Amino acid sequence: MSADVTGDGAGAEGGGGADVDQGTYECNICLDTARDAVVSLCGHLFCWPCLHQWLETRPNRQLCPVCKAGISRDKVIPLYGRGGSQMDPRTKTPPRPQGQRPEPENNHGGWTFGDGGFQMSFGIGAFPFGFFASAFNFNDGRPGPAPPGTPQAEEERVLSTLFLWIALIFMFWLLMA
Amino acid sequence: MASMQKRLQKELLALQKDPPPGVRVDEASVTKSLSTWQVDMDGAPGTLFEGEKFQLLFKFGPRYPFDSPQVVFTGPNIPVHPHVYSNGHICLSILTEDWSPALSVQSVCLSIISMLSSCKEKKRPPDNNFYVRTCSKNPKKTKWWYHDDSV
Numbered sequence: 001m002s003a004d005v006t007g008d009g010a011g012a013e014g015g016g017g018a019d020v021d022q023g024t025y026e027c028n029i030c031l032d033t034a035r036d037a038v039v040s041l042c043g044h045l046f047c048w049p050c051l052h053q054w055l056e057t058r059p060n061r062q063l064c065p066v067c068k069a070g071i072s073r074d075k076v077i078p079l080y081g082r083g084g085s086q087m088d089p090r091t092k093t094p095p096r097p098q099g100q101r102p103e104p105e106n107n108h109g110g111w112t113f114g115d116g117g118f119q120m121s122f123g124i125g126a127f128p129f130g131f132f133a134s135a136f137n138f139n140d141g142r143p144g145p146a147p148p149g150t151p152q153a154e155e156e157r158v159l160s161t162l163f164l165w166i167a168l169i170f171m172f173w174l175l176m177a
Numbered sequence: 178m179a180s181m182q183k184r185l186q187k188e189l190l191a192l193q194k195d196p197p198p199g200v201r202v203d204e205a206s207v208t209k210s211l212s213t214w215q216v217d218m219d220g221a222p223g224t225l226f227e228g229e230k231f232q233l234l235f236k237f238g239p240r241y242p243f244d245s246p247q248v249v250f251t252g253p254n255i256p257v258h259p260h261v262y263s264n265g266h267i268c269l270s271i272l273t274e275d276w277s278p279a280l281s282v283q284s285v286c287l288s289i290i291s292m293l294s295s296c297k298e299k300k301r302p303p304d305n306n307f308y309v310r311t312c313s314k315n316p317k318k319t320k321w322w323y324h325d326d327s328v
Contacts (some may be wrong), residue, residue, distance in 0.1 A: 027277045028278075029278040029279065030184055031187045032183070032187075044279075057244075058245045063277070065277040065278045065279035065280075066277070066279045068277070107200070124237060
């Protein structure tokens, strides 16, 4: 792990640094200074090519090599230092995941059905249980009901009555068919 | 292949420079391609294996460190331990399904010392005779069934 081991330019750059820094910026897989560095949410540093190869090795069991926390392509953050390689890392394969710019939280203001992701699904599995499950689960993972008295609440009530009737008609049709 | 040798070179230097207690790489055994190493190991003081000496044989495939190395006990003294078969094969999950590329020769050696040290009674695995007669030479081909986490 000493600096003189690394024959490449990346290691030579760190040669002037104090011994204290040794290993701090080494990839946990190749043990070399991390190139195209990414860091996991659990804080472990890797070269993106190294981590990518590990994730490909066990695609259905993606764990951090150091601490076995869950890890995935979307759950690592690329590290951009100043300087470094002039080449765009994305031109290399495999491309490093992009940095993310999540929208700031916006708590006030109403929401609409459109961005609430209103979805419906019908399944005829173990009728009628599958049907009930898919027709009446309005509240899982989606925004809660609108406060009473607002136009949204009224709209929701109408829609819910409407869907109840559609469901009843559908059941009736199934029984008759 | 190049990355495997580069990493093994780093591990070898680190292990020669600052080995954990009771662990020595037999430098003469390390082949030119670094794909086979022999590591000498002492039983930890204060345990059932105190004073004993063992040899571990490491074989690295071209996909190391993404693929685990083959690790077996070799030489005249195979430890008598419920997870070590008399042919040197070791039942240890990090050597197969729990392998991670952040593990190293050093961490494997420490895990094995720890496994030996927590032993309460020196005995062979219950299925030793059957396993030794039927198993492949490569312990990684064995479908290990890890059921005992206590030792």
